[in-house]
Amino acid sequence: MFVLLRQLAHIRREAHLDGADRPRSIALRHVDAGSCNGCEHELGLATSPRYDLQRFGLDIVASPRHADVLLVTGPITTRMATALQTAYDAMPEPRLVAALGDCALGCGILGDSVELMGALEDVLPVDIRIAGCPPAPEAIATQLLAALDSSGDGR
Amino acid sequence: MSYEHVAPDRWRDAIAARLAIGARFAGAWATRHAGTVAWRAAFTTPGGSTTALSSRAADGRLPTIVDLLPAADWDEREAHDLYGLEFDGHEPLRALVAHLEDPAAWTIPVEGDGVHEVAVGPIHAGVIESGHFRFHVVGERILAMDPRLFYKHRGLERAAEGRSVEDARPYAQRACAACAVTNTVAYAQAVEEALGLWPDHDLRLSRTLLLELERLYSHLNDIGAVCAGVGFAPGAMAFAALKDRAQQINLSLTGHRFLFGTVAVGAGVLVLDAPAVDAARAELRELRTDAAAAWRELEFAGSLQARLEGVGVLGFADVAPSGACGPAARAAGVRADVREHSPRLAYENFSPAAPRKPTGDVAARLDIRAAELQATGEILDELLSRPFAAGSTSALRRPDVLGIGLVESPRGATMAAVELVGERVERLRLRTGSYANWPALAHAATGNLLPDFPLINKSFELCYACVDR
Numbered sequence: 001m002f003v004l005l006r007q008l009a010h011i012r013r014e015a016h017l018d019g020a021d022r023p024r025s026i027a028l029r030h031v032d033a034g035s036c037n038g039c040e041h042e043l044g045l046a047t048s049p050r051y052d053l054q055r056f057g058l059d060i061v062a063s064p065r066h067a068d069v070l071l072v073t074g075p076i077t078t079r080m081a082t083a084l085q086t087a088y089d090a091m092p093e094p095r096l097v098a099a100l101g102d103c104a105l106g107c108g109i110l111g112d113s114v115e116l117m118g119a120l121e122d123v124l125p126v127d128i129r130i131a132g133c134p135p136a137p138e139a140i141a142t143q144l145l146a147a148l149d150s151s152g153d154g155r
Numbered sequence: 156m157s158y159e160h161v162a163p164d165r166w167r168d169a170i171a172a173r174l175a176i177g178a179r180f181a182g183a184w185a186t187r188h189a190g191t192v193a194w195r196a197a198f199t200t201p202g203g204s205t206t207a208l209s210s211r212a213a214d215g216r217l218p219t220i221v222d223l224l225p226a227a228d229w230d231e232r233e234a235h236d237l238y239g240l241e242f243d244g245h246e247p248l249r250a251l252v253a254h255l256e257d258p259a260a261w262t263i264p265v266e267g268d269g270v271h272e273v274a275v276g277p278i279h280a281g282v283i284e285s286g287h288f289r290f291h292v293v294g295e296r297i298l299a300m301d302p303r304l305f306y307k308h309r310g311l312e313r314a315a316e317g318r319s320v321e322d323a324r325p326y327a328q329r330a331c332a333a334c335a336v337t338n339t340v341a342y343a344q345a346v347e348e349a350l351g352l353w354p355d356h357d358l359r360l361s362r363t364l365l366l367e368l369e370r371l372y373s374h375l376n377d378i379g380a381v382c383a384g385v386g387f388a389p390g391a392m393a394f395a396a397l398k399d400r401a402q403q404i405n406l407s408l409t410g411h412r413f414l415f416g417t418v419a420v421g422a423g424v425l426v427l428d429a430p431a432v433d434a435a436r437a438e439l440r441e442l443r444t445d446a447a448a449a450w451r452e453l454e455f456a457g458s459l460q461a462r463l464e465g466v467g468v469l470g471f472a473d474v475a476p477s478g479a480c481g482p483a484a485r486a487a488g489v490r491a492d493v494r495e496h497s498p499r500l501a502y503e504n505f506s507p508a509a510p511r512k513p514t515g516d517v518a519a520r521l522d523i524r525a526a527e528l529q530a531t532g533e534i535l536d537e538l539l540s541r542p543f544a545a546g547s548t549s550a551l552r553r554p555d556v557l558g559i560g561l562v563e564s565p566r567g568a569t570m571a572a573v574e575l576v577g578e579r580v581e582r583l584r585l586r587t588g589s590y591a592n593w594p595a596l597a598h599a600a601t602g603n604l605l606p607d608f609p610l611i612n613k614s615f616e617l618c619y620a621c622v623d624r
Contacts, residue, residue, distance in 0.1 A: 041333065
């Protein structure tokens with residue numbers, strides 16, 4: 001255990017992310033609406049030691065009722081449309097929606113249009129757009145922070 | 156290759172004959188062709204060669220084979236939902252891909268005193284893919300579990316159909332980020348087999364490198380996932396950081412953290428000069444040293460180890476009926492690995508890894524990953540001792556209508572079947588290692604405690620994306 005903890009302590013936070021001193025906290029809720037799992041892998045790593053989103057006051061929460069931002073991946077399959085809407089409806093206001101990755105932005109390599117709802121912005125109002133296939137953890141962290149900074153009080 | 160055509164009334168005998176010689180089921184799929192739906196099944200012989208059977212009934216009714224071959228259960232249910240085939244004797248033919256409202260249409264009927272259902276998903280608590288689990292429990296004991304997937308069904312196979320063999324390739328790749336190389340190499344091999352092409356030594360080497368790079372970051376991820384499954388944060392975080400380093404090696408070698416865009420049909424795209432491979436090899440050696448140290452720590456972490464033994468057992472006798480393959484099968488003592496019979500790749504003298512104790516539980520599935528991680532590190536170290544040229548293929552024989560590619564993914568045997576009309580894809584069927592193992596996961600969860608399910612689930616660490624397609 002101690003070797004592990006030492007190893008973790010030695011992982012340099014090489015990602016040059018500014019603003020560790022920002023005063024507020026933002027809770028994110030992720031919904032996979034048909035992604036290839038690439039965005040999930042990278043979002044998961046954004047909370048790992050090298051990037052450590054939590055030190056900027058950003059954290060991923062289990063319930064949409066505790067979330068400020070709905071982070072959506074994938075080309076929005078018809079089969080996830082109801083669950084996605086339910087998660088959005090469960091969020092307290094004010095709330096933001098982030099499209100994570102090219103599929104949610106409607107510009108990835110998608111499937112059969114019969115199975116898809118279209119881009120996320122056809123379904124929900126999108127406030128934050130994070131491009132990439134998939135966006136790297138550093139890009140996710142940087143763009144989430146930038147979007148929150150530019151949205152005034154974050155709401 | 157082509158099909159051996161079998162009349163519907165001879166279908167079961169033909170399947171039984173394959174099984175009698177020890178052939179392994181690779182997958183089955185339906186194809187719309189000339190106004191009717193044909194039903195295909197592929198097998199690999201003990202020597203590693205692949206054969207395919209085909210049948211067709213005017214009324215769309217065929218005899219089931221699930222009593223002979225339970226591993227074909229999901230294939231038949233999928234063909235029923237997507238292609239309207241009926242399988243006589245497969246009763247009840249529960250919905251798999253189709254999402255029907257009535258739970259009776261898709262769940263195992265479980266009744267008795269105190270039996271109740273626990274519904275989980277499709278949205279889970281963490282950053283996890285979408286899918287629904289219906290647990291039938293008494294108290295906290297799981298009596299049965301129905302995975303209801305296909306929330307992420309994007310119609311990728313249909314979208315690929317009608318396209319040229321190169322334009323269809325990205326659909327195989329985008330089915331799943333974590334299996335992107337496996338799925339694309341399986342697809343490329345299937346197309347090349349159909350077109351009568353054989354890969355040269357350079358192409359075999361570069362595809363093998365890519366497949367092992369995929370296994371490296373995937374197994375690091377999966378060891379961390381088991382730690383996360385018991386809430387052992389230091390292990391989860393250490394292995395997440397190691398996985399990130401492996402993906403940085405991917406990035407520096409190929410320009411993509413998930414190795415997207417590195418596989419083409421008929422030729423290679425990866426060119427690596429000596430400084431590039433030397434740098435990657437040095438990084439890899441440091442990574443292997445740190446991963447070995449982290450693994451040793453896990454072995455002495457009591458709060459982790461106390462949770463692993465005897466949990467989620469998939470025993471030796473369960474492997475064949477459940478269709479399990481890959482690390483899950485090897486953890487139960489079945490030493491099967493597609494890499495043993497991969498003449499289109501560079502796995503000379505390959506021998507499958509084995510866990511120290513093939514107990515088929517979470518402990519063994521964790522242990523086999525550590526053993527395979529070690530082996531993959533050695534393969535990569537050897538491969539990275541030389542520069543890589545793109546490589547190409549040469550025509551071996553005349554083109555045919557069908558090709559099947561089989562590749563060992565980090566989660567098990569993945570099959571891509573491609574049916575061609577000229578150089579256009581008429582049908583693409585991707586049956587991944589995850590698809591094969593989901594019924595095995597449901598079986599392994601039975602009899603366990605509901606709070607252990609996340610751990611059991613993580614010890615398989617199956618994809619949803621390449622199952623749902």
